[in-house]
Amino acid sequence: MDLQQLFIHDTTFSFGLEIVLRCMLMYLLIIVFLRLTGKRGIRQLSIFEVAILLALGSISGDPMFDADIPILQALLVMSVVIVMYRLTTFLMMKYQPFEDLIEGKALYIVEDGMLVLDQIRHGKMSHDEFFAEMRQQGVEHLGQVRVALLESDGKLSLLFYPNHEVRYGLALFPKAIQPLHKVHANVQYACTHCGFVSTLSVLHSPCLRCGCTIWSEAINPIRVT
Ligand SMILES: [Zn+2]
DSSP: OOHHHHHTTTOOHHHHHHHHHHHHHHHHHHHHHHHHTTOSOSSSOOHHHHHHHHHHHHHHHGGGTOTTSOHHHHHHHHHHHHHHHHHHHHHHHHOHHHHHHHHOOOEEEEETTEEOHHHHHTTOOOHHHHHHHHHHTTOOBGGGEEEEEEOTTSOEEEEEOOGGGOOOBOBOSGGGOOOOSSOOTTOEEEETTTOOEEEOSSTTOOOTTTOOOOEEEOBOOOOOO
């Protein structure tokens, strides 16, 4: 391997200086253009905004060290992207269907302590992902949750039952979900697929709501906040 080729190749001292200058200019441009998006931070990004950031990122990188790309061209490309971005966000504000199309709709994942079947069927959610998100928000079982809404930026918004309305629900922490070997009368079980709660007379009875046959013991502790 030729180390000179690998590390230096045809870099001259003056082109090295040009790179320093190019980086400083592009750095300033990136900050100016990110400010022009009007976003205050990047904590919550929708898919659409990630796309814009990727576009800006890839436009910004090359002019930093490619002698064939003048800064003016990068400036032009970034300006077009930002104008398109501002136009799109303006249209999204004006027309709700357009916003749904671009950003995606918020989806109900849990209603009345049970998973919404349509969302499971259409593969719009993975159990693991949302159970993890709910655990992180301090949910012990689905019986505590009145509504869970998946926002278009991927965050989960939760509404809880007041303590006296917490019912039996599907446990969300792994140790609380044990495979059943037999069923007992007067014990509540939760369908591991949809969260439906019922007593069982036979070990593998199909769930009345979704038809799944895998159950775990339901629990009903209230939320400790
Ligand atoms: Zn079920």
